[in-house]
Amino acid sequence: MTSAPRMSVSEGTKMNEMSPLSTAPLTATPLSAAELGLFNRWWHAANYLSVGQIYLLANPLLREPLKLEHTKPRLLGHWGTTPGLNFLYLHLNRIIRARDANILFIAGPGHGAPGVVANTYLEGTYSEYFPEVSQDENGLGRLLKQFSFPGGIPSHAAATTPGSIHEGGELGYSLSHAYGAVFDNPDLIVACVIGDGEAETGPLATSWHSNKFLDPQTDGAVLPILHLNGYKIANPTILARIPQPELEALLRGYGYDPIFVEGHDPDPMHQKMATAMDLAFDRIAAIQKAAREGGQTERPTWPMIVMRSPKGWTGPKEIDGLRTEGYWRSHQVPFSDLTKPGHLQALETWLRSYKPEDLFDESGRLFADIAALAPSGARRMSDNPHANGGQLRHPLKLPDIANYAVPVTTPGSVTGEGTRVLGTWLRDVMKENLPSRNFRVLAPDENNSNRLNAVLDVTNRAWNAETVDYDDHLARDGHVMEILSEHTCQGWLEGYLLTGRHGFMSCYEAFIHIVDSMVNQHAKWLKTSAEVPWRRSISSLNYLLTSHVWRQDHNGFSHQDPGFIDHVINKKADIVRVYLPPDANTLLCTAAHCLHSWDRINVIVAGKQPEPQWLSMEDAIRHCSAGIGIWEWASNDKGSEPDVVMACAGDVPTIETLAAVKLLREHAPDLKIRVINVVDLMTLESASQHPHGLTDSAFDALFTLDKPVIFAFHGYPQLIHKLIYRRANARNFHVHGFREEGSTTTPFDMVVRNHLDRFHIVSNVIDRVPGLATRAAYAKQAIRDKLVDHTRYIAEYGRDMPEIEDWRWS
Numbered sequence: 001m002t003s004a005p006r007m008s009v010s011e012g013t014k015m016n017e018m019s020p021l022s023t024a025p026l027t028a029t030p031l032s033a034a035e036l037g038l039f040n041r042w043w044h045a046a047n048y049l050s051v052g053q054i055y056l057l058a059n060p061l062l063r064e065p066l067k068l069e070h071t072k073p074r075l076l077g078h079w080g081t082t083p084g085l086n087f088l089y090l091h092l093n094r095i096i097r098a099r100d101a102n103i104l105f106i107a108g109p110g111h112g113a114p115g116v117v118a119n120t121y122l123e124g125t126y127s128e129y130f131p132e133v134s135q136d137e138n139g140l141g142r143l144l145k146q147f148s149f150p151g152g153i154p155s156h157a158a159a160t161t162p163g164s165i166h167e168g169g170e171l172g173y174s175l176s177h178a179y180g181a182v183f184d185n186p187d188l189i190v191a192c193v194i195g196d197g198e199a200e201t202g203p204l205a206t207s208w209h210s211n212k213f214l215d216p217q218t219d220g221a222v223l224p225i226l227h228l229n230g231y232k233i234a235n236p237t238i239l240a241r242i243p244q245p246e247l248e249a250l251l252r253g254y255g256y257d258p259i260f261v262e263g264h265d266p267d268p269m270h271q272k273m274a275t276a277m278d279l280a281f282d283r284i285a286a287i288q289k290a291a292r293e294g295g296q297t298e299r300p301t302w303p304m305i306v307m308r309s310p311k312g313w314t315g316p317k318e319i320d321g322l323r324t325e326g327y328w329r330s331h332q333v334p335f336s337d338l339t340k341p342g343h344l345q346a347l348e349t350w351l352r353s354y355k356p357e358d359l360f361d362e363s364g365r366l367f368a369d370i371a372a373l374a375p376s377g378a379r380r381m382s383d384n385p386h387a388n389g390g391q392l393r394h395p396l397k398l399p400d401i402a403n404y405a406v407p408v409t410t411p412g413s414v415t416g417e418g419t420r421v422l423g424t425w426l427r428d429v430m431k432e433n434l435p436s437r438n439f440r441v442l443a444p445d446e447n448n449s450n451r452l453n454a455v456l457d458v459t460n461r462a463w464n465a466e467t468v469d470y471d472d473h474l475a476r477d478g479h480v481m482e483i484l485s486e487h488t489c490q491g492w493l494e495g496y497l498l499t500g501r502h503g504f505m506s507c508y509e510a511f512i513h514i515v516d517s518m519v520n521q522h523a524k525w526l527k528t529s530a531e532v533p534w535r536r537s538i539s540s541l542n543y544l545l546t547s548h549v550w551r552q553d554h555n556g557f558s559h560q561d562p563g564f565i566d567h568v569i570n571k572k573a574d575i576v577r578v579y580l581p582p583d584a585n586t587l588l589c590t591a592a593h594c595l596h597s598w599d600r601i602n603v604i605v606a607g608k609q610p611e612p613q614w615l616s617m618e619d620a621i622r623h624c625s626a627g628i629g630i631w632e633w634a635s636n637d638k639g640s641e642p643d644v645v646m647a648c649a650g651d652v653p654t655i656e657t658l659a660a661v662k663l664l665r666e667h668a669p670d671l672k673i674r675v676i677n678v679v680d681l682m683t684l685e686s687a688s689q690h691p692h693g694l695t696d697s698a699f700d701a702l703f704t705l706d707k708p709v710i711f712a713f714h715g716y717p718q719l720i721h722k723l724i725y726r727r728a729n730a731r732n733f734h735v736h737g738f739r740e741e742g743s744t745t746t747p748f749d750m751v752v753r754n755h756l757d758r759f760h761i762v763s764n765v766i767d768r769v770p771g772l773a774t775r776a777a778y779a780k781q782a783i784r785d786k787l788v789d790h791t792r793y794i795a796e797y798g799r800d801m802p803e804i805e806d807w808r809w810s
Helices: 033-055 082-099 113-122 125-129 137-146 174-182 202-213 244-253 266-292 343-352 385-391 418-436 453-457 486-498 509-530 564-568 584-596 617-626 651-667 696-703 717-724 747-753 758-768 777-797
Strands: 103-107 189-195 221-228 256-262 302-308 414-417 439-443 480-482 502-508 541-546 576-579 601-605 610-613 628-630 644-649 673-678 709-713 733-736
Touching (some): 033 113, 033 137, 033 266, 033 343, 082 103, 082 189, 082 266, 082 302, 103 113, 113 125, 174 202, 174 486, 202 486, 221 266, 244 302, 256 266, 266 302, 414 418, 418 453, 418 541, 418 584, 486 541, 502 584, 509 564, 564 576, 564 601, 576 584, 584 601, 610 651, 617 628, 644 651, 651 673, 651 709, 651 758, 709 717, 709 758, 747 777
Parallel strands (some): 189 221, 221 302, 256 302, 439 480, 541 601
Antiparallel strands (some): 628 673
């Protein structure tokens, strides 16, 4: 196959001094007349299958005149972006075949599955993964029928789509996924098609900056392809309506060198795109060679392609006298009421315009000369191993957590910072796995704030923008990734995990909500993947949420929100885990468990401030293995029934519960108290509802059948009631937690405002234990007075009372 003359770069040329690609005229004709004919036939085949998936229920090759019963009763799908995706997929296949390139395809435009699925079928991969969708007329019929049909496949490139790591059900994440996939994958190039509607989203707008974190020496490359077809569902797109110089200035400002490919006529567009692809891949090769062989350290200007083509390209130009091709009416189904006069005939004319008899033989198989345009084996984008990252995944080497334990001989006798201790362990996780380059730590500019800065002892922050001599730990090859965009961190991490690697992300608890919908999409991907036999397991998505609600007293109400837990537990039980370790040793146990796991979304909530340490490492391992348990050393009911069960989940709730227990021992020494600590929140749910849930008998043994349970919880109280509503003693649970009361105040005042403090807990015990109220009237009055004293003290001194700050269990 011929190709355009390749750009050469002298050894001493700097990347940023190379001629701008956007100024190069696309007048070359790398494709011969014969190749043009084949290219158009592949493109017609992909377009035909795409339209057929949206419309056809039977008669897949139009071997008889089209009838209404051959069409689907509900017409669903998106046509407008699809012909452009088909066009680009074809040209990327040319590059793969000509250069033996290792390319992964990401379709960012929403609901682009008709095109992606069509191309995976034409490549033969779809039939290999789904043998029932065979390479014949019967298989073609199955392919077309299943699209957006009950029991079939969705309208976006889901986990059921070979070659896909990006679903496209929600817009904005394609480019961050693409960069996440190429970090530490030096031989991989991701061709990421970005829809012009998608380009209007906040996450996508930020992810352009990912090129400042890419190391051309050790990472792969991303080729962004901005597809300007002009319209969203019913409106123009911004980037398609600004002057080209302004668009070019914007993309150059992001650090890219855009190549513009524009037109409507297929043959010139094929020649232009082939030339553009050659230019882009030559530039990528030159950049990588300069970095890997020539020692080039300056940040390069990476190429990208801007393709401007009509929306609904090759579709009906008008329907019922209204503009369709090149307009928003072609965005979804260009015409959906096939009972209207002329509509069925218009569909048949449209389908026959692709000449299916020139594309598929008598058996329904793609003609061999067209099929030969596809790469072979794992070079097919639909069969790239990186798109099924579990095939490439290797377990992490994890140091023994016992070597990092906080020495605890007596509960509460020492103070420690949980996340700082975790940071020393993560440092050595990074050190052990740096040779494999398969582990990264991410945070939205909060790694040091979250006390994980020990990791910087063995690696730097990834950074390929300008540096000055007083910068701290910035390097091109760093494996700590920080950008003040939760969306981008999340997208990078997902792309990294989906291509077979491991990662750990920390975030301020209140702001992890920014990625709520991204977590939704990843959870849905994991659920669907588990139902696809050929999808292999990937590493878990691991979050540490710190700087949490109870220690954001200084930053105020805006930073106080523990609701991410509520959000994630609504996902499938097989996928979600929530851990609330009360001290450093339990945090180490939990983190090690999470990094060992796969196909999970693990949420760990732990504070970063100095706090009492409760369990030795041996006790922590036992406690975390069960996920819940009685703290015998804090209880006094052994050998008898408790009068009250005092439960806690979370580091601050644990402190307040134990402080309340101590007060109760002073004021009601005869009271039998059982203290239960919960690390694994999902143990509270029924075993029939969650794999980690306790059986009813085990739950009843812990919480009793009829005693009051005073539960101090890190988050919103309603969540505990939701988890335990099936339990026999659910009516006796009284939960203290965040009541949406906050301000800029003191740490203890935060818990007082939300009635999570020791005094309100003691008061509730007195109210709930039968007969205790009259015996503890003086205690209740003392508690009331303490709350008054607290309010006056913080108003005068701006800090908590010494008896609060200096409180110790023993």
